[in-house]
Amino acid sequence: MTLRRALGRTGLDVSAVGMGTWRTFDVSGPEATAHAAALVAEAVASGTNFFDSSPMYGRAEQVLGDALAPRRDEVVVATKVWAKTAEEGRAQVERALAWYGGRVELYQIHNLVAWPEHLALLEGHLEAGAVGAIGATHWDPAAFGELERVMRTGRITAVQVPYNPLEREVEERILPLADELGLGVVVMRPFGEGGLTARTPAGFDPSRYRDFGVTTWAQALLTWVLSDPRCHCVIPATSRSGRPSENAAAGDPPFFGPHERDEIAALATAP
Numbered sequence: 001m002t003l004r005r006a007l008g009r010t011g012l013d014v015s016a017v018g019m020g021t022w023r024t025f026d027v028s029g030p031e032a033t034a035h036a037a038a039l040v041a042e043a044v045a046s047g048t049n050f051f052d053s054s055p056m057y058g059r060a061e062q063v064l065g066d067a068l069a070p071r072r073d074e075v076v077v078a079t080k081v082w083a084k085t086a087e088e089g090r091a092q093v094e095r096a097l098a099w100y101g102g103r104v105e106l107y108q109i110h111n112l113v114a115w116p117e118h119l120a121l122l123e124g125h126l127e128a129g130a131v132g133a134i135g136a137t138h139w140d141p142a143a144f145g146e147l148e149r150v151m152r153t154g155r156i157t158a159v160q161v162p163y164n165p166l167e168r169e170v171e172e173r174i175l176p177l178a179d180e181l182g183l184g185v186v187v188m189r190p191f192g193e194g195g196l197t198a199r200t201p202a203g204f205d206p207s208r209y210r211d212f213g214v215t216t217w218a219q220a221l222l223t224w225v226l227s228d229p230r231c232h233c234v235i236p237a238t239s240r241s242g243r244p245s246e247n248a249a250a251g252d253p254p255f256f257g258p259h260e261r262d263e264i265a266a267l268a269t270a271p
Helices: 030-045 060-074 086-099 115-128 141-151 174-181 206-212 217-226 243-251 258-269
Strands: 050-052 076-081 104-109 131-137 158-162 184-188
Touching: 030 060, 030 243, 050 184, 060 076, 060 086, 076 086, 076 115, 086 104, 086 115, 104 115, 104 158, 115 131, 131 141, 131 184, 141 158, 141 174, 158 174, 174 184, 206 217, 206 258, 217 243, 217 258
Parallel strands: 050 076, 076 104, 104 131, 131 158, 158 184
Antiparallel strands: none
């Protein structure tokens, strides 16, 4: 299964490295929104075409929608419904569809909040053609049992979960089940919310990974995720110019084998 197949109605190939918008796109004012638009333009120019947001992220959904408007047909939008009530969820979906040109390729239920109600809502939009595919997300391993139950309903085709060398709980049950069911997997928090990229490990030698196209520690972490074939797209966020291009470069094979993955994991978890 590829994420493109999981997304159903979109005809676009999905880039292996996408862009998340948590914290980085919750901005206002002409200078900040112009910077966000420049980051999107850089990402698209570098081959990124998958962009993820949520109403949980403040203004990020609208800021992203404005930035994507000139190139909407070139990209895949993934956003989320995050509401305690069905009424609030309907309002969120209506706003997002307006911001994204009347369609969202992947609509996800954020952290499984009120998921039975929102799943029914999204299925209606799926039938109407405004939504291309439905997914579910959660960041907390304590909720993975519930996420499994949603995955087994047969009513979603993608999940979004955290995965990095410090957070590997999805290897136990979520990734095997996604593979078994043929679900697309979007990976959040590849940098451990920035903790893994706060410093480059002293033992990291990029020349060892030159054959994989890796030249930076951040690229090594992204390649580590994508080297698991059950992971289809990883969505790092950034507010720094140049980083979208750096991140996108990690999306091309060849990817790491077991030995290289073990090396990177050891470097990432070393004291």
